[in-house]
Amino acid sequence: MSDAETLLNVEDAPEDQEEPQLLPLDAWHRAHGGRMVPFAGYIMPVQYEGIMAEHLWVRESAGLFDVSHMGQLVLTGEGVDRALEAVLPGDIQGLGVNRMRYSLLLNDEGGVLDDLMITRRASTDEDGQPGTELYMVVNGATKYDDIGYLLESLSDDITINLQDEQALLAAQGPKAVATVARLVPGVDSLVFMTAGAFDWNGTPLWVSRSGYTGEDGLEISVPAEAVAAFADALLDQPEIRPIGLGARDSLRLEAGLPLYGHDLDPETTPVMADLGFALAKKRREAADFAGAARILAERERGPAVQRVGLLVTGRQPVREGASVVDADGAVIGRVTSGGFAPTLGGAIAMAYVPTDLAAPGTGVRLVQRGKVHEAVVAAMPFVPHRYVRQGAK
Numbered sequence: 050m051s052d053a054e055t056l057l058n059v060e061d062a063p064e065d066q067e068e069p070q071l072l073p074l075d076a077w078h079r080a081h082g083g084r085m086v087p088f089a090g091y092i093m094p095v096q097y098e099g100i101m102a103e104h105l106w107v108r109e110s111a112g113l114f115d116v117s118h119m120g121q122l123v124l125t126g127e128g129v130d131r132a133l134e135a136v137l138p139g140d141i142q143g144l145g146v147n148r149m150r151y152s153l154l155l156n157d158e159g160g161v162l163d164d165l166m167i168t169r170r171a172s173t174d175e176d177g178q179p180g181t182e183l184y185m186v187v188n189g190a191t192k193y194d195d196i197g198y199l200l201e202s203l204s205d206d207i208t209i210n211l212q213d214e215q216a217l218l219a220a221q222g223p224k225a226v227a228t229v230a231r232l233v234p235g236v237d238s239l240v241f242m243t244a245g246a247f248d249w250n251g252t253p254l255w256v257s258r259s260g261y262t263g264e265d266g267l268e269i270s271v272p273a274e275a276v277a278a279f280a281d282a283l284l285d286q287p288e289i290r291p292i293g294l295g296a297r298d299s300l301r302l303e304a305g306l307p308l309y310g311h312d313l314d315p316e317t318t319p320v321m322a323d324l325g326f327a328l329a330k331k332r333r334e335a336a337d338f339a340g341a342a343r344i345l346a347e348r349e350r351g352p353a354v355q356r357v358g359l360l361v362t363g364r365q366p367v368r369e370g371a372s373v374v375d376a377d378g379a380v381i382g383r384v385t386s387g388g389f390a391p392t393l394g395g396a397i398a399m400a401y402v403p404t405d406l407a408a409p410g411t412g413v414r415l416v417q418r419g420k421v422h423e424a425v426v427a428a429m430p431f432v433p434h435r436y437v438r439q440g441a442k
Contacts, residue, residue: 100295111222112292120192159340221266263304305429361396371417
């Protein structure tokens with residue numbers, strides 16, 4: 050079994066279009082030895098030198114990820130923050146300038162249509178007066194559906210701009226921020242979940258201190274026409290290496306972070322997914338967001354099933370789709386993500402199990418292709434997050 054097959058189900062990567070789109074850096078990835086595969090409607094690099102090596106490099110130094118398949122949306126208009134609260138359960142009106150928030154796009158039944166990051170950016174209107182501009186990053190495979198849903202849900206006064214002329218890079222790892230700061234002075238002043246406008250040799254950048262690996266790092270929106278030159282400049286730094294989808298998946302799994310389309314879907318509520326932190330207190334009290342009745346009822350009585358982490362006995366990964374069974378072999382849950390954890394040296398997974406089996410230390414059995422695997426419910430994250438929440442001294 051190859052490195053890629055061990056850590057990522059390449060064959061299971063979703064192909065949302067008959068002819069996948071190319072990233073702005075497609076030729077760049079190929080020139081640097083990227084093994085390209087279809088994923089989320091795009092052709093993307095799954096690995097360069099090997100997923101295991103790339104994973105460990107991010108843990109100790111800094112990795113460069115191309116996440117340009119993600120949707121970058123800018124929403125403007127009178128009362129846009131108030132309007133968004135009809136479909137997002139977060140406190141968007143209370144979001145400060147250059148502050149970010151993780152949130153969820155919900156349907157009327159409380160199911161998750163997408164998970165996303167939203168930031169309030171400083172802006173001015175036509176009269177030079179302060180205005181409201183919200184920058185939203187959504188998943189690549191759902192971005193067009195998200196836009197359609199938002200257009201249906203929001204008034205005609207709200208404008209949604211898909212910034213398809215922008216690429217998106219992520220520099221992740223303990224040395225990432227200091228390394229990028231050599232090229233883009235000032236980014237090291239950001240702290241976790243803050244963002245700002247910066248400049249690189251006359252090229253405007255939008256930079257946030259965020260990411261989806263559990264490591265400290267930055268996400269950088271850069272004009273597509275300049276992204277190859279910027280990526281070259283980053284790769285000239287000895288601390289940075291290009292990293293593919295495989296290590297991105299194993300890192301986010303170790304960090305206990307759900308992946309939309311696998312651990313989250315329209316049938317899953319935030320309570321089931323253990324994402325209660327995304328439900329702002331103010332919004333819970335108002336109960337005025339999509340699916341509020343079901344979600345608040347689940348918070349009160351507890352959900353029927355809950356997302357948990359699993360430590361799997363042995364090194365053999367248990368993949369998405371495996372069944373969680375009881376002592377009699379009856380199916381009681383499902384594995385939604387699984388793989389080998391390089392940092393831990395063993396197999397881990399995420400699954401939905403009955404709430405009475407969700408306590409850490411509970412033993413469960415998993416069945417994959419007729420083979421039974423023993424596992425134990427574990428607290429997540431499996432590997433502690435290393436976000437920087439205070440400014441550099």
